[in-house]
Amino acid sequence: MAIDDLDILRQELPEVFSNHAVPPDWEEDWLMIPIDDPEAFQSEAENPPDFELAPGGVGMAQDPGAPSDAVFSPESQVPDFGDTVFPGVPSAKGPWTEVPPPDAFAFYLPFHYFHPTWWGVYIVLERLHEFADALAKYSGGVLTFNEALNVGKMFLYGHEAFHHIAEAFATRLEVTHRFPIYSDGFERVYRRVYGTDECIEEALASAHGYRKVKTRAFRRPNDSRKRGAALSALDCYIKLCPPGYRRALEFVADSHFYMQGLRLLNRTTMKPSHQFRGRDHLFGYRLLTPSLALAVSRAG
Numbered sequence: 001m002a003i004d005d006l007d008i009l010r011q012e013l014p015e016v017f018s019n020h021a022v023p024p025d026w027e028e029d030w031l032m033i034p035i036d037d038p039e040a041f042q043s044e045a046e047n048p049p050d051f052e053l054a055p056g057g058v059g060m061a062q063d064p065g066a067p068s069d070a071v072f073s074p075e076s077q078v079p080d081f082g083d084t085v086f087p088g089v090p091s092a093k094g095p096w097t098e099v100p101p102p103d104a105f106a107f108y109l110p111f112h113y114f115h116p117t118w119w120g121v122y123i124v125l126e127r128l129h130e131f132a133d134a135l136a137k138y139s140g141g142v143l144t145f146n147e148a149l150n151v152g153k154m155f156l157y158g159h160e161a162f163h164h165i166a167e168a169f170a171t172r173l174e175v176t177h178r179f180p181i182y183s184d185g186f187e188r189v190y191r192r193v194y195g196t197d198e199c200i201e202e203a204l205a206s207a208h209g210y211r212k213v214k215t216r217a218f219r220r221p222n223d224s225r226k227r228g229a230a231l232s233a234l235d236c237y238i239k240l241c242p243p244g245y246r247r248a249l250e251f252v253a254d255s256h257f258y259m260q261g262l263r264l265l266n267r268t269t270m271k272p273s274h275q276f277r278g279r280d281h282l283f284g285y286r287l288l289t290p291s292l293a294l295a296v297s298r299a300g
Helices: 003-012 125-138 145-177 181-193 200-216 224-239 245-251 254-268
Strands: 030-035 106-109 120-124 292-297
Touching: 003 145, 106 145, 120 125, 120 145, 125 145, 125 224, 125 292, 145 181, 145 200, 145 224, 181 200, 200 224, 200 245, 200 254, 224 245, 245 254
Parallel strands: 120 292
Antiparallel strands: 030 292, 106 120
16 A cells, blocks of 8 residues: 555545544644654664754653653643544543553554544654653663663654554455444444553554564664663553553564454454454555654744
């Protein structure tokens, strides 16, 4: 599936698309900075990230071994989509028991609702700084702030990109069945279980981000110590996440990841006869690479 295919799909299957509005004053309140290679990992030894700023004064975690109070600095905001719920929606409102979920730092706007202008993955820069500060602390000081910034970016992009994987698979079914499977299947189930440990999509999304860090971070040059510290930091963070998200570590192994992917499919398809087997159904489909942009609050 290519970007141009979305235009064709929208013409041929208008019943599966709908237009959702971005928040009022979206363009006035937020500056969007495109990132050309969203899955690239830059170690500090190569080049510092071109989006680096000084870490904020208020961090997400005070001690790497203790739960965080999840306090954000006043200027740290995410776009507020109100009471709208869809996979990847920015989590603008707490309180959270311990730490905010990944969707409080980044978000995904599905092409079913935000094509052609705004669909894609966004990472909120100020929140990314707070996340990086927490990861550096969770690593016991092994990761520098710049390194933690890159680990956080890769994890968050992987998390939000998984929402795109699920959406793209729903689109594959919509082409053959000509029925709004994404909104009436995937999103319907998501709304019903969101906020509980039955929200497998969020667990798999965080597992996907974790797996991206495991396979790509600190590989060129190879630094197993730094990579291990990054994964340990993510372990600490994920265990403190809200329900659903906190189950990610159960699914990072290949067999569990693909098994739960099939479970997600079989819960969200419309008919009991649509039972899927084998990993290729969800993860073997040729996908778009969702665009990535840093969202920077103009209020800062």
